[in-house]
Amino acid sequence: MRMLKILLWKELLQIYRDPAIIRILFIMPMIQLLILPLAADYEIKNINLGVVDHDHSEYSRQLVNKIVSSGYFRLKDYSATFPQGLKAIESGRTDLILEIPTHFERDIVKDNRSSLFVAVDAVNGVKAGLGGAYLQGIIQNYNQEVRTQWIQAQRFDEQPTIEIASADWYNPHMNYRVFMVPGILVMLVTMIGSSFAANNIVREKEMGTIEQINVSPIKKMQFILGKLIPFWLLALLVLTIGLLIARLVYGIVPLGHYSTIYVFATIYLLAILGLGLLLSTYAQTQQQSMLVSFFVTMIFNLLSGLYTPIESMPAWAQLITRFNPVSYFIEVMRMVMLKGSGLADIRYQILALIGFAVFFNGWAILNYRKRSG
Amino acid sequence: MKTVTIEHIVKTYPAEHGTVEALKGISFEIDQGEVFGLIGPDGAGKTSLFRILTTLLLANSGNATVNGFDVVKDYKSIRNCIGYMPGKFSLYQDLSVQENLEFFATIFNTSIRQNYGLIKEIYEQIEPFKTRKAGQLSGGMKQKLALCCALIHKPTVLFLDEPTTGVDAVSRREFWEMLHRLKVQGITILVSTPYMDEASLCDRVALIQKGGLLSVNTPKGIISEFKKTLWSVSADDMFGFMKAIKKDPGVESCYPFGQVHHVVFKTEENSEAWLQQIAVQNNYNKAAIKVIEPNIEDCFMALMQD
Numbered sequence: 001m002r003m004l005k006i007l008l009w010k011e012l013l014q015i016y017r018d019p020a021i022i023r024i025l026f027i028m029p030m031i032q033l034l035i036l037p038l039a040a041d042y043e044i045k046n047i048n049l050g051v052v053d054h055d056h057s058e059y060s061r062q063l064v065n066k067i068v069s070s071g072y073f074r075l076k077d078y079s080a081t082f083p084q085g086l087k088a089i090e091s092g093r094t095d096l097i098l099e100i101p102t103h104f105e106r107d108i109v110k111d112n113r114s115s116l117f118v119a120v121d122a123v124n125g126v127k128a129g130l131g132g133a134y135l136q137g138i139i140q141n142y143n144q145e146v147r148t149q150w151i152q153a154q155r156f157d158e159q160p161t162i163e164i165a166s167a168d169w170y171n172p173h174m175n176y177r178v179f180m181v182p183g184i185l186v187m188l189v190t191m192i193g194s195s196f197a198a199n200n201i202v203r204e205k206e207m208g209t210i211e212q213i214n215v216s217p218i219k220k221m222q223f224i225l226g227k228l229i230p231f232w233l234l235a236l237l238v239l240t241i242g243l244l245i246a247r248l249v250y251g252i253v254p255l256g257h258y259s260t261i262y263v264f265a266t267i268y269l270l271a272i273l274g275l276g277l278l279l280s281t282y283a284q285t286q287q288q289s290m291l292v293s294f295f296v297t298m299i300f301n302l303l304s305g306l307y308t309p310i311e312s313m314p315a316w317a318q319l320i321t322r323f324n325p326v327s328y329f330i331e332v333m334r335m336v337m338l339k340g341s342g343l344a345d346i347r348y349q350i351l352a353l354i355g356f357a358v359f360f361n362g363w364a365i366l367n368y369r370k371r372s373g
Numbered sequence: 374m375k376t377v378t379i380e381h382i383v384k385t386y387p388a389e390h391g392t393v394e395a396l397k398g399i400s401f402e403i404d405q406g407e408v409f410g411l412i413g414p415d416g417a418g419k420t421s422l423f424r425i426l427t428t429l430l431l432a433n434s435g436n437a438t439v440n441g442f443d444v445v446k447d448y449k450s451i452r453n454c455i456g457y458m459p460g461k462f463s464l465y466q467d468l469s470v471q472e473n474l475e476f477f478a479t480i481f482n483t484s485i486r487q488n489y490g491l492i493k494e495i496y497e498q499i500e501p502f503k504t505r506k507a508g509q510l511s512g513g514m515k516q517k518l519a520l521c522c523a524l525i526h527k528p529t530v531l532f533l534d535e536p537t538t539g540v541d542a543v544s545r546r547e548f549w550e551m552l553h554r555l556k557v558q559g560i561t562i563l564v565s566t567p568y569m570d571e572a573s574l575c576d577r578v579a580l581i582q583k584g585g586l587l588s589v590n591t592p593k594g595i596i597s598e599f600k601k602t603l604w605s606v607s608a609d610d611m612f613g614f615m616k617a618i619k620k621d622p623g624v625e626s627c628y629p630f631g632q633v634h635h636v637v638f639k640t641e642e643n644s645e646a647w648l649q650q651i652a653v654q655n656n657y658n659k660a661a662i663k664v665i666e667p668n669i670e671d672c673f674m675a676l677m678q679d
Contacts, residue, residue, distance in 0.1 A: 006479040010468065017467050208463030212522070215427050215457045216480045217449065371429045371448070 007226030255340030274360030410575030456528035466508030481526030513544035
């Protein structure tokens with residue numbers, strides 16, 4: 001116990017004396033939490049629209065007006081022919097073209113049907129997909145309106161239609177910040193957990209101080225705990241700062257209990273710190289451990305469901321996310337923050353993370369050698 | 374009982390092509406209370422041997438014991454009773470002098486007060502700087518602090534890996550004086566050094582070269598093994614003179630040593646006249662030739678050639 005105490009005292013003293021660590025600890029979460037949630041917005045706005053109107057009728061004008069007034073599109077180009085419109089896409093002035101054929105109005109009125117042509121610049125896949133979908137939605141809506149104008153008095157709709165009314169549960173205003181902030185917080189805690197601890201041990205290797213520790217009667221377990229606990233505390237401190245920023249700046253108050261978040265974070269950090277320890281037992285230089293932990297956390301973050309929903313990944317990638325502790329924490333954070341889930345609701349995730357913690361730490365302890373062969 | 378025994382220790386490291394043999398099956402013993410010097414150039418295998426004896430490295434084959442404990446089986450007992458000062462300064466640079474000492478005392482299950490008597494003399498020299506961070510100390514101070522940290526748990530065997538490398542001449546002498554005071558306290562000291570002149574300060578030395586032992590003896594014993602006559606020569610053109618001597622078929626070796634050259638002949642007869650003749654033949658002036666006592670370095674050079 002006295003041994004562990006002196007190890008912790010030494011570690012905390014070193015952290016406290018290192019101005020870089022303190023700066024990184026406080027500035028990193030602030031910058032990330034103040035800039036990222038505002039910038040990383042999934043909603044696509046300001047899509048540049050090009051229109052090729054061969055009809056020049058009342059109906060075609062109404063349609064274009066409706067599209068532009070939706071707020072998602074900006075009318076940037078109005079060409080006479082399709083090749084001209086395509087030029088605008090090629091030069092990057094517009095993102096999609098809506099071509100309205102000649103006799104659009106006549107066909108709708110007479111034949112009850114007409115067709116439109118939409119060409120989308122798919123260089124930016126997300127923008128293309130969402131832009132196309134928005135446009136489709138608006139056109140459908142327009143179609144409905146035109147029809148209701150004609151068949152006003154009818155009591156029963158001749159054509160059965162299904163109208164969809166949606167309500168967004170847990171995040172009624174579809175506020176992306178509410179959605180992003182908890183995720184970014186997880187990313188931060190993960191970075192501190194995995195790379196700080198790993199770097200710290202490798203630094204002892206580089207400085208040669210680990211030799212002095214290795215010839216001493218210190219037990220493996222004591223040494224590893226002496227490294228785990230300080231960084232566990234640091235990461236919880238960063239989490240607290242992050243939660244404060246979320247509350248004070250973004251007004252995000254979790255529906256669930258803060259205690260649920262901390263209980264889960266505690267277990268989560270054991271797993272992530274274990275991963276950091278594991279890396280440090282293999283790496284010989286700080287550069288190696290930096291690069292490897294950078295690589296691992298990047299993969300973890302991209303496959304965590306923070307940026308793209310896990311459900312839309314291919315099956316094999318979904319399988320990988322099962323082995324990614326970050327995805328569990330992001331899920332839990334969102335559940336607790338937005339849905340108000342309690343410990344009972346996240347028991348499956350807790351169990352999974354205990355598994356990770358045992359696995360990583362066990363491997364690290366097995367692989368940490370006080371002497372080499 | 375011997376404090377340290379080393380039997381046929383072999384250590385190889387993987388290299389680009391095959392393996393490199395750092396230690397080629399060496400054996401020797403160290404008595405209790407001895408100051409034992411391990412002397413050899415860089416790359417001789419000194420650090421590998423130290424790391425094996427301090428239980429940090431596993432040998433490929435052979436046995437070694439420290440205080441009667443096997444370095445493989447009883448490594449835990451060894452870690453309680455040895456002090457190790459690695460060649461590279463490896464204390465916490467961002468902790469102060471006092472904090473380092475306190476830390477190392479505690480991890481060896483002791484306290485500064487308990488063994489203060491042992492380090493008192495050394496620690497008093499660095500005490501004025503006790504709040505200074507270890508990284509900001511001068512080279513000599515760092516050595517003293519490292520020695521304090523290695524001694525704080527009152528080890529019975531002290532392993533010092535090149536403690537005087539990179540330290541000025543005055544600090545080196547002071548350091549050796551400290552070692553001799555520790556010896557009085559009954560601590561066995563194994564010290565390695567690349568400086569031949571430090572050999573005479575040890576009770577016994579082992580000369581090591583390319584992983585093999587050249588000789589294990591007292592410094593006097595090693596010098597007495599040098600059977601041939603050693604000549605010290607000098608002239609106005611030192612370099613030319615050495616080349617001329619080396620060309621002579623009767624000369625066994627000739628190497629520069631400070632301001633003179635040391636020469637050994639294959640046979641003993643007429644050596645002085647012979648050297649004079651070489652000087653005259655090649656028109657070197659002010660030739661000074663005399664017989665001198667060999668020192669450890671001469672012995673090392675001679676042993677290396679065998």
